[in-house]
Amino acid sequence: MNAPPHLPSRSPYDPMLVVEDLRVSFPRRGGGRTEAVRGVSFTLGRERLGIVGESGSGKSQTGRAILGLTAPEGRVSARRLMFNGVDLMHCTPRERRLLRGGRIAMVLQDPKYSLNPVMTIGDQIVETLRAHTRMSFSEARTRAMAALESVQIDDPKRVYTLYPHEVSGGMGQRAMIAMMLIANPDLLIADEPTSALDVTVQLQVLAVLDALVVERGMGLIFISHDLRLVSTFCDRILVMYAGQVVEEVSAGRLADAKHPYTRGLLNCVPKLGASVHPLPTLDRLPEWAL
Amino acid sequence: MSTGGRGDVRLLRASNALGRFLVVILLTYLGLLAVTFFIGRVIPIDPVLAIVGDRAPEHVIARVREELGLNKPLWEQFYIYVSKVLQGDFGRSVLTSNPVMQDIRRTFPATLELATLGIIIGAGIGVPLGVWAAVRRGRLVDQIIRIVGLVGYSVPIFWLGLMALVVFYARLGWVGGPGRIDVVYEYTLVPVTGLLLLDTARAGEWEAFANALSHLILPASLLGYFALAYISRMTRSFMLNELAQEYVVAARAKGLSESRIIWRHALRNAMVPLVTVIALSYAGLLEGSVLTETVFSWPGLGLYITNSLQNADMNAVLGGTIIVGSIFIGLNLLSDLLYTLLDPRTRTR
Numbered sequence: 001m002n003a004p005p006h007l008p009s010r011s012p013y014d015p016m017l018v019v020e021d022l023r024v025s026f027p028r029r030g031g032g033r034t035e036a037v038r039g040v041s042f043t044l045g046r047e048r049l050g051i052v053g054e055s056g057s058g059k060s061q062t063g064r065a066i067l068g069l070t071a072p073e074g075r076v077s078a079r080r081l082m083f084n085g086v087d088l089m090h091c092t093p094r095e096r097r098l099l100r101g102g103r104i105a106m107v108l109q110d111p112k113y114s115l116n117p118v119m120t121i122g123d124q125i126v127e128t129l130r131a132h133t134r135m136s137f138s139e140a141r142t143r144a145m146a147a148l149e150s151v152q153i154d155d156p157k158r159v160y161t162l163y164p165h166e167v168s169g170g171m172g173q174r175a176m177i178a179m180m181l182i183a184n185p186d187l188l189i190a191d192e193p194t195s196a197l198d199v200t201v202q203l204q205v206l207a208v209l210d211a212l213v214v215e216r217g218m219g220l221i222f223i224s225h226d227l228r229l230v231s232t233f234c235d236r237i238l239v240m241y242a243g244q245v246v247e248e249v250s251a252g253r254l255a256d257a258k259h260p261y262t263r264g265l266l267n268c269v270p271k272l273g274a275s276v277h278p279l280p281t282l283d284r285l286p287e288w289a290l
Numbered sequence: 291m292s293t294g295g296r297g298d299v300r301l302l303r304a305s306n307a308l309g310r311f312l313v314v315i316l317l318t319y320l321g322l323l324a325v326t327f328f329i330g331r332v333i334p335i336d337p338v339l340a341i342v343g344d345r346a347p348e349h350v351i352a353r354v355r356e357e358l359g360l361n362k363p364l365w366e367q368f369y370i371y372v373s374k375v376l377q378g379d380f381g382r383s384v385l386t387s388n389p390v391m392q393d394i395r396r397t398f399p400a401t402l403e404l405a406t407l408g409i410i411i412g413a414g415i416g417v418p419l420g421v422w423a424a425v426r427r428g429r430l431v432d433q434i435i436r437i438v439g440l441v442g443y444s445v446p447i448f449w450l451g452l453m454a455l456v457v458f459y460a461r462l463g464w465v466g467g468p469g470r471i472d473v474v475y476e477y478t479l480v481p482v483t484g485l486l487l488l489d490t491a492r493a494g495e496w497e498a499f500a501n502a503l504s505h506l507i508l509p510a511s512l513l514g515y516f517a518l519a520y521i522s523r524m525t526r527s528f529m530l531n532e533l534a535q536e537y538v539v540a541a542r543a544k545g546l547s548e549s550r551i552i553w554r555h556a557l558r559n560a561m562v563p564l565v566t567v568i569a570l571s572y573a574g575l576l577e578g579s580v581l582t583e584t585v586f587s588w589p590g591l592g593l594y595i596t597n598s599l600q601n602a603d604m605n606a607v608l609g610g611t612i613i614v615g616s617i618f619i620g621l622n623l624l625s626d627l628l629y630t631l632l633d634p635r636t637r638t639r
Contacts, residue, residue, distance in 0.1 A: 069542055101545030108543070113536035117635060118558050128544040163634040179544065 015043040016186060016219050017066070020080035024061045027073055036061040036074075038243035044187070048213065048220040050234035050251070052227050052265070058243040059223045063189040066221075067106055068096040084186065102132040105180040106189045107209075110196035111172030115164035115179075121148075122160030125179045132183040147178040151208050170201035174208055181212055187219040195224070206233060227254075227265050239265070242289035261288055315619065322615040326608045327371050331364065340602040341384055380609030385601050390609035393594060398613060399484025400470060401583075401590035405575035407510035412517025413568050419518070420525025421557055424533060435522060442519025447512065451585035454508055466505035468587035475501055509586040513579060517571045524567045528560035535559075562633045569625035576617045 024037040037058040042049070051059045065076045068088065081088040083104065088096070100106075108114035116124060125144040129135060135143075141160075148156035151174040164172055173193065180188065193209065194202040210233065213220045224230050230237055231254045239247040239262045247259040257263060264282040338354050355361055359370060374381070380390035423435040459467045466472065470486055471479075475498040482489050487506070490499035532538065533556050541551045580592040591610060598606035630636045 067543060069539060097542075097545050097547065099545070100543055106540075106543040108536055108540055110536065114540040116537040116541070116555050116559070118562070118633060119555075127546065131545050131547070131550075165635050176540070179540075183545075 015045045016084055017044040018080055018082040019043070019062075019066065020078060022062060022065055022078040022081065023076070024058070024065050024070055025075050026071070033075070035243055037065065040240070040243075040245055042238060042245065042248070044219050044221065046217050046219050047236060048222060048234040050222045050224065050230035050237040051240060052224055052230050052237060053240035054225060057240040059240050060191050062240070063106065063191050063221060063223050067100055067104055067189060068093075069100075069106075098132070101128050101180070101185070102183050103185050104187045104189065105183070105185040106191060107173070107176055107180050107193045109192040111164065111167075111169060111176050112196070114176060115172060117164055119163075120160065121162055121164060121167070121175045121179075125160075125175070125182055128179050129182050143182060144178075147182045148175065150181075150212065151175070151178045152204070153178075168201075169197050170205055173197060173201075173205050177205070177209060177212070181216075184216065185218065187221070188213065189221045189223070191223045192225070193222075194229070195226070202229075228269055244289075246288060259288075260285070311623075315623070318619050319616075322612065322619070323372055323375060324368070326611045326615070327368050330604050330608050331367070335602040335604065337384075337602065337604050340604075375612065380612070381605035383598065383606040384603045385598055385606065390606050393606065394591070394609060394613055395484065397589055397591045397594040399481075400588060401576060401592065403485045403487060403506065404510055404513060404582075404588060404590060405572065407506060408513030408575050409517055409568065409572040411511055411514025412521055412571065415514070416518035416521030417525050417557075417564070420522040421529055421552060423522065423526045424529035425552055427530065432526075435526075439519040439523050442515050446581075447516060447579065448581045448585050450515075451509070451512055451582055454512060455585070458508055464504075465508045466501060468505075468585075470505055470588065471498065471502045472505075509582050509588060513575050513582055516579075517575060520571060521564075521568060525560065525564060528563055529556055532556040532559045558632075562629060565628045565632060566625045569621045569628075573618050573621045576621075577614050 020041045022037055022040045025033040025035045028034045040062055053059045064070050070076050078089055122144055125147055126140045129140045129143055145156040145160060148159055153159050153174060194205050197205060222230060222234050231251045234251050236250050238245050241261050247257055247262045249257050267280045337358060338351055342350055342354055359367055378391055383390050383393055386393055419435050423432045426432050458465045479489055479498060486502040487499060490502055538551060538556060541555050580596045583590045583593040595607060595610035
């Protein structure tokens with residue numbers, strides 16, 4: 001693929017991200033450990049990968065482990081965790097930090113909580129840029145304005161000076177996207193980026209995200225519990241259950257999914273005109289979690 | 291909408307806020323005066339007996355009662371009291387036979403100097419310690435800071451003060467002893483502000499300045515230590531709360547350095563409630579800590595009020611109480627003001 005010429009050259013590594021046998025566990029109260037992620041493996045090129053699953057299925061912890069943001073009491077292990085040829089498992093904390101925001105970025109769920117309430121939106125965007133590039137403040141400011149414009153914010157000058165509580169959820173999330181993409185990362189992990197937003201705003205934000213990912217040729221990991229959303233937005237879908245990948249399907253062939261859990265999820269998607277009584281429920285067979 | 295119109299609206303809002311602010315202060319003061327006055331009148335201490343003694347003949351008691359205006363109805367007494375207080379007249383102290391205001395002008399700067407240095411030490415060390423403890427939660431550093439704080443809470447201040455005097459003054463001779471300054475300097479100095487550090491510095495008397503500082507540093511450190519115990523504890527808990535917020539995860543995802551996340555992001559948010567904690571600690575120190583002032587023979591407000599109380603010197607007690615109350619009102623307002631400066635969410639645009 002050819003990257004747009006104005007962007008820093010993309011690394012030739014393909015696939016960009018290799019995850020093999022990723023495991024994340026946390027100490028349990030009263031001894032023992034809870035395994036949140038149990039042997040997840042996948043590879044990712046410059047494509048849009050969706051990870052779906054219910055709460056506690058380990059999808060968010062998978063994303064955070066790739067970024068190196070697992071809580072300090074958690075333990076991460078992997079046979080291989082490579083990003084652009086860099087072995088993430090053997091990076092120093094400083095190398096990990098420089099990758100974050102610079103090469104791998106993350107958009108979090110709710111801008112109400114994920115933006116710092118006492119800093120202006122502009123300062124928070126500039127901060128990302130200055131953490132990764134040597135740049136004068138005024139230059140960073142210009143870039144931040146451009147970034148706000150790129151997420152369809154009409155008057156960046158005004159929004160730049162606003163505090164997070166002064167903007168709507170949709171605008172906050174677009175500012176968040178601007179903040180995370182300003183340093184031109186290769187990979188974006190979007191952890192439920194639209195779940196906290198109104199349905200009408202969801203589509204706007206997704207459109208912004210989609211346009212930027214395609215335009216810059218980024219890889220995207222889209223974490224969600226919304227199967228319908230993921231299937232329209234992504235190229236490929238991993239279905240997670242109890243810390244494991246139970247099925248991998250391409251988005252177009254979701255209807256052919258074989259695993260009973262995926263089928264159960266699909267069954268729960270309401271269809272227009274179909275009877276919804278009784279509401280379908282999910283079976284959870286103990287052998288799936290083995 | 292023109293900018294002019296918006297400016298007018300903003301001005302109107304600001305003056306509204308100011309008006310409400312003044313009404314609140316006024317009501318608070320009236321309440322404070324009423325409470326101090328009625329407490330002063332209902333307690334079973336007879337101010338007349340305190341002046342004339344219990345062997346005075348009947349007619350002397352009656353005359354003094356009349357002189358003090360105690361034969362008038364209570365509401366009239368309150369009216370007279372309030373109008374005098376408004377003129378800065380708290381009456382005369384029985385104990386020192388000076389006007390109470392003059393006594394307060396003498397004792398309050400001593401306390402102000404001590405408390406200010408104390409809170410600078412307490413907040414200046416307590417906040418970083420609390421941050422450090424929060425960042426290293428559960429580790430050795432956290433435990434050590436916890437113990438340091440616990441000692442500050444639980445060891446009686448007079449004992450610690452005496453021990454500090456024994457070690458640093460008597461044994462090591464590093465600091466000055468009790469009192470605010472050596473007698474040598476005491477009468478060469480013209481008090482302007484009453485704050486010895488300021489007065490000596492203004493006069494360019496650096497030897498006296500160093501001497502005053504050497505007297506001040508030990509009791510101020512002690513008060514600072516007690517403030518530190520509380521401030522570091524609160525800082526730790528506010529910081530733990532902030533560090534668990536999503537915006538900290540976002541800041542990490544941006545690739546910011548840990549120190550920037552701690553100091554610029556988390557502490558900046560923790561400062562919002564912390565300002566109130568520090569302001570109230572400061573008010574507590576300004577109230578005058580009697581034990582410290584006693585141990586260090588510090589002629590401050592706490593000692594003055596306590597002495598007056600023990601001698602049924604009600605004018606002095608009421609005057610002192612009003613000063614202390616004013617300090618609390620003032621610092622509360624100040625912390626409210628800082629609160630709006632620190633937290634944009636409380637600002638009305």
